[in-house]
Amino acid sequence: MSCFAGIDSGSWNTKTVVIDADGRVLGSAVVRSGADLAAAADRTFADALAKAGVASHEVSAIWATGFGRNSVAFAHGSRTELDCHGRGAAFYVKGPLVVIDIGGQDAKVIRLDAGGQRVSHRMNRKCAAGTGSFLDEIALRLGIGIGELDRLAAQSGEDVELSSFCTVFAGTELLTHIRAGKRPADLAKAAYRSLVKRVLAMDVFQGRVVATGGVVAFHPTMVKLLEAELRNPVIVPPHPQEMGAFGAALAARDGAASVGPA
């Protein structure tokens, strides 16, 4: 069997997806990137192969993506995460479409035309607001684990506004609300609403909208708020956290041209 693998070396997590020639996902794995990106890539690749029940010699091509894409020494090529998230989303949803990807350290808005060709992209500024780090900071301020934030927000009964542009200022604004007696559940939801507003200010959203990334995978409240703001359904494809790795695997399968340095 001919298989292909994609490795997304992200700022927080490294993800690997193994696919067959039809793009079916055979196995995937996610590990913390940590400080040794190469070791994380090795580990997640081995995990994904084990889950797929595939031997490494059966993998015809491996492509890397993510900010650590050049640290994956055994990859045969690389594409940016801008390409891979778009490529992965276009596999599931016909264009024209807009892909919103929210990761730990950055947020991206990627526009694809009817043929799935990328026509533009926007990335967040050098700032954590509008990224997963913002939610981590808010969870820390509320004294809960990041995994509890979504469940807490689901209990919200009152709309509270977090208006600060800056993650640090949003943290102090949160303290003001706590002193004013606002409920943690309402503040958790306010954090998601703030993140959504930051992302929606990055571009104009018309047509189908697809959301990917770790934040999307683990924070369904954010997706609901996104839909409410857009007044349109937001499509969350399968394995949203591994969408970059999936797109890289598709690039490996398709033999996409690698524009990176030789």
Add this chain to the structure above:
Amino acid sequence: MNDERLRRADREGASATRLELVSTAALRQTMAAYYRSLGDAAERKTAPVAWCSSVGPAELLRALGFAVHFPENHAAMLGAARTANRYLPLAHAQGYSQDVCSYLTSDIGAHLAGETPLTAFGLKSTPRADVLVFNTNQCRDVRDWFEWYGRTWGVPVVGISSPRSIGDVLENDVDAVARQIESLVPALEQAAGTRLDDARLAAALGASRECSRLWQACLNTAARRPAPFTFFDGTVHMGPAVVLRGADEAAAYYRILLSELEQRVREGVAAVPGESLRLYWDGMPIWGRLRALSTTFAEFRTAVVASTYCNSWVLADLDPADPFRSIARASLELFIARSEEPKQRYLERMIDCYEVDGVVFHDCRTCPNNSNTRYGMPQRLTERLGIPTLVLDGDVNDLRCFSDEQARTNIEGFVEQLADARAASHQAARP
């Protein structure tokens, strides 16, 4: 011998860097002579010293015998040497915000630290001014910057309060600015200790016009395929056009450079070996990352062939026969002094002239006046011309506002997009 080396490197496409211009040696000599003469004026009192904002009335100052220091050039040196970030906090502590021009804050900070890159040319410190002359056609910050030094040294600060964000340049505006320039003369004569000589002013304007003509010709060579010259070369080789306005040495240097560029054109030598994509750069350089950015683009066989920035020192309106009005007109015709509509028309002309595949806009955190991303320009250009655009967040000197990783992903992603679009269009064109 050199030509053979260049041709070989181009054929092999082996290097991921731009090809160095042989003229660079002459450039270094020209710039070093300028700095040494500035040092002589300031430290051995061989001439009075005037500070001039980058598009201030430099020809008038030259005609009065001043040695002219351009603090924006000095600040760019701090940025390129990546020392600016050491100095910025010193100016911030004086009440100059992190959000105002980082040229201003790094330059004042360097002065407070008692340091300057000009020591490499024998100067003990930044040259002390006898008078500081600003023109606010580019921004208000140059005035605030000069007034800090004026207060520090107790020397006069004079200048032109220019109309800004103008549409078509109207005669009324030219008249008003020309009158302001003329009204500077008595104060400048007093600081210079001499009277203005009309013939010297005409000669200075003639020298600047010739420099502009030649600099423009150098920049125009990049319209050829492959481009023999890039934006990154331009940021270095524009030095004489910036600091030697009104002096014959600038034109002398550009004759040397133009000759080399024309030879590259004749021989098909590319500044970026294996040039595949061509881009336009709008906005300020990111001085502390010029080499890194140049290398990144070159790795992707992408030539940044032209820029608004380097073209801003083409002052085609200067006219020895009509000195004050022509200086006024040249200062008002500049891109940075204009409103969105003429700016857009200008960018459309440049996109067409240089046949670029895309436009990179630098959104410079502390230079809103030279960040053309904030009123929808990239979107309008894409809508009108179908040209893809990329916005890079950064700063001219404050590297805290720039992320290397994010910039690299943005650039690489943009190159992927352009290369994919080209491949798709070639595929569609196949019978």
